[in-house]
Amino acid sequence: MTDLIRxxxxxxxxxxxxxxxxxFDKLTMRIEQGDFVAIMGPSGxxxxxxxxxxxxxxxxxxxxxxFDGKNIExxxxxxxxxxxxxxxxxxxxxxxxxxxxTAAQNVELPLLLTRLSPKQRRENVATALKIVGLEDRAKxxxxxxxxxxxxRVAIARAIVSDPKLLLADEPxxxxxxxxxxxxxxxxxxxxxxxxxxxxxxxxxxxxxxxAKRTLHLDKGRFDExxxxx
Amino acid sequence: MATLLDQINAVTALNxxxxxxxxxxxxxxxxxxxxxxxxxxxxxxxxxxxxxTVEGSGSEDVAIVIREGSNAELNSVVTRDQLAIxxxxxxxxxxxxxxxISGELLVIVDGxxxxxxxxxxxxxxxxxxxxxALRRGVTITRGRMFNPGTNEIVVGAGLLREFSGFxxxxxxxxxxxxxxxVGVFEAPGTVFESELWADIxxxxxxxxxxxxxxxxxxQLTSAAAMEAFTRWAASDARLEGLEILSERAYYxxxxxxxxxxxxxxxxxxxxxxxxxxxxxxxxxxxxxxxxRSAEIATLRIIGFSGWAAFFGTMVEAxxxxxxxxxxxxxxxxxxFNGRTTSTLGSGFTQLVFKxxxxxxxxxxxxxxxxxxxxxxxxxxxxxxxxxxxxLELAAA
Ligand SMILES: Nc1ncnc2c1ncn2[C@@H]1O[C@H](COP(=O)(O)OP(=O)(O)OP(=O)(O)O)[C@@H](O)[C@H]1O
Ligand SMILES: [Mg+2]
Numbered sequence: 001m002t003d004l005i006r007x008x009x010x011x012x013x014x015x016x017x018x019x020x021x022x023x024f025d026k027l028t029m030r031i032e033q034g035d036f037v038a039i040m041g042p043s044g045x046x047x048x049x050x051x052x053x054x055x056x057x058x059x060x061x062x063x064x065x066x067f068d069g070k071n072i073e074x075x076x077x078x079x080x081x082x083x084x085x086x087x088x089x090x091x092x093x094x095x096x097x098x099x100x101x102t103a104a105q106n107v108e109l110p111l112l113l114t115r116l117s118p119k120q121r122r123e124n125v126a127t128a129l130k131i132v133g134l135e136d137r138a139k140x141x142x143x144x145x146x147x148x149x150x151x152r153v154a155i156a157r158a159i160v161s162d163p164k165l166l167l168a169d170e171p172x173x174x175x176x177x178x179x180x181x182x183x184x185x186x187x188x189x190x191x192x193x194x195x196x197x198x199x200x201x202x203x204x205x206x207x208x209x210x211a212k213r214t215l216h217l218d219k220g221r222f223d224e225x226x227x228x229x
Numbered sequence: 230m231a232t233l234l235d236q237i238n239a240v241t242a243l244n245x246x247x248x249x250x251x252x253x254x255x256x257x258x259x260x261x262x263x264x265x266x267x268x269x270x271x272x273x274x275x276x277x278x279x280x281x282t283v284e285g286s287g288s289e290d291v292a293i294v295i296r297e298g299s300n301a302e303l304n305s306v307v308t309r310d311q312l313a314i315x316x317x318x319x320x321x322x323x324x325x326x327x328x329x330i331s332g333e334l335l336v337i338v339d340g341x342x343x344x345x346x347x348x349x350x351x352x353x354x355x356x357x358x359x360x361x362a363l364r365r366g367v368t369i370t371r372g373r374m375f376n377p378g379t380n381e382i383v384v385g386a387g388l389l390r391e392f393s394g395f396x397x398x399x400x401x402x403x404x405x406x407x408x409x410x411v412g413v414f415e416a417p418g419t420v421f422e423s424e425l426w427a428d429i430x431x432x433x434x435x436x437x438x439x440x441x442x443x444x445x446x447x448q449l450t451s452a453a454a455m456e457a458f459t460r461w462a463a464s465d466a467r468l469e470g471l472e473i474l475s476e477r478a479y480y481x482x483x484x485x486x487x488x489x490x491x492x493x494x495x496x497x498x499x500x501x502x503x504x505x506x507x508x509x510x511x512x513x514x515x516x517x518x519x520x521r522s523a524e525i526a527t528l529r530i531i532g533f534s535g536w537a538a539f540f541g542t543m544v545e546a547x548x549x550x551x552x553x554x555x556x557x558x559x560x561x562x563x564x565f566n567g568r569t570t571s572t573l574g575s576g577f578t579q580l581v582f583k584x585x586x587x588x589x590x591x592x593x594x595x596x597x598x599x600x601x602x603x604x605x606x607x608x609x610x611x612x613x614x615x616x617x618x619x620l621e622l623a624a625a
Contacts, residue, residue, distance in 0.1 A: 052619050055530070057529075057530055057617075057618045057619050058617075058619060077535075078534065081529075081532050081533075081534055081618075082532065084530070084531075084532050084618075085531060085532025086532075090530050090531065092527070096523060096524075096527040098243060098524060098527075099247075099250075100243070100246050100247050100250075101243070109239070109528070109531060110531050110532065112235060112236065112239045113235075113236065113531070113532045113533065157531075
């Protein structure tokens with residue numbers, strides 16, 4: 001298998017006042033194309049920070065991040081933004097849909113950054129909604145949908161421009177068990193059938209079982225045996 | 230990549246469509262801009278109307294003779310002898326072999342204002358036989374001109390609108406004499422509409438000012454003749470102390486003080502209110518950015534640029550202030566455009582004129598509204614653009 005992501009000696013710290021808080025110190029890891037990784041760990045261990053680095057919404061202080069063989073850590077702000085829209089789909093704990101847009105319009109948002117024609121956009125939106133099983137809810141607004149349905153819309157939005165990587169930060173954190181399991185099997189299907197590489201942060205051991213493997217993060221360090229596996 | 234314009238369009242549409250979610254605050258800032266614009270236009274239209282009235286009154290081929298240094302007709306004196314000399318000047322137009330001139334006397338009388346029921350000053354003008362011919366655009370619209378040597382008066386339509394008791398056919402008593410209103414004249418948009426006219430000789434005698442003139446009107450053969458006439462008068466020692474200028478220049482000078490006053494009030498008040506409206510707009514837009522922070526972060530994560538976030542905020546601010554501007558203009562049109570008002574002109578005479586909202590003023594007002602919007606959107610827009618595209622921030 002080929003590596004989709006390679007982190008080499010990544011360092012990241014924040015300064016709060018005078019205090020410097022190191023989050024990652026020489027973090028090295030790789031994620032294969034087609035993997036489905038669950039990341040677990042206590043609050044403040046750096047899970048979200050890691051997703052931000054992987055998704056190009058933050059930059060490392062040192063070290064390199066390769067995606068598909070290309071370094072992204074030194075891209076200009078504009079190039080990084082464009083890279084993000086082409087390669088990464090994001091799924092949030094609270095869905096982050098635009099309340100005034102319909103489900104279909106929400107899903108269409110990333111396509112507004114492409115050169116697709118309105119007709120192509122409509123087709124892609126319809127396909128994405130079909131994949132998450134919401135083709136009959138296209139005209140509904142977020143407040144007319146249940147939490148699980150809203151998260152499905154968000155997943156459709158994340159996959160509509162066909163990115164290789166999906167990043168999910170506690171995607172089921174706000175859902176009940178049954179709904180959570182439905183969402184997780186959808187992610188599993190995306191991984192198995194469409195070959196999406198998925199990295200999912202979760203506090204829920206049940207949720208982690210849907211992934212191919214689970215990595216435990218603590219104080220910015222992964223369990224070495226898990227990483228090596 | 231799609232063009233930046235497409236991104237901006239999408240984000241702007243999102244912003245503008247979500248304005249109703251911040252309805253009260255947005256409405257308040259629209260109203261603040263609208264009030265600013267209305268007040269600004271009120272005084273600018275006042276100045277504009279006054280200037281238009283005054284400039285419209287003046288001809289370039291009619292010379293006004295007045296005593297040098299008198300700002301108003303009331304403290305001017307032109308003697309009977311000077312009048313006779315001026316009548317012989319170069320290029321003085323003739324009719325029936327007599328010069329087209331009018332020696333005039335202005336007195337102030339009391340009248341009752343319709344709007345308030347209180348007394349106010351009105352100009353009562355004694356004019357020569359050619360006084361009517363010497364005023365362009367004046368027409369008798371009802372009745373007839375007064376007959377020379379009689380106690381007849383004609384009344385300006387503007388004055389008639391503002392004052393009661395001077396209706397056509399009435400006999401009125403002024404300073405112990407009875408006068409009969411035999412005609413109504415119109416002089417659209419000019420100062421004359423606010424006057425009463427009577428025969429000069431009768432006026433001089435009944436107001437006890439025998440042989441006194443204050444001003445003189447001289448019809449010249451053309452506007453170009455003005456210079457020669459003025460030069461000729463300056464070379465005659467008997468005419469020393471008199472000033473000669475075109476009617477248009479004379480009225481423009483009289484009005485400039487008032488129009489400048491209105492303009493100053495307009496801009497001082499306008500700018501103060503604009504600063505208030507700007508504070509409101511900034512407040513509204515900062516809270517808009519605040520309320521949309523998760524939305525903005527999400528869009529940035531998805532791949533929308535900071536510029537799109539900036540312009541989205543900017544256009545929202547501009548839309549709100551432009552709406553306020555249009556509303557302000559609409560209020561101005563409904564509330565006072567075309568309405569007549571009057572002011573105490575120099576010389577304490579009542580001058581009736583209209584608020585005049587010219588296209589230029591409307592454009593000025595919209596520009597002011599847009600400036601408020603630009604500044605109101607700039608800093609909140611920068612804040613929106615600088616928002617980091619990060620998951621933690623996107624957590625609602
Ligand atoms: N922008 C920032 N500025 C300063 N410190 C930050 C910033 N973002 C994160 N941190 C700090 O970095 C550490 C790791 O944060 P991170 O959000 O990655 O944790 P997490 O594992 O996602 O926690 P949680 O499970 O609570 O979401 C925390 O101590 C946090 O306070
Ligand atoms: Mg987190």
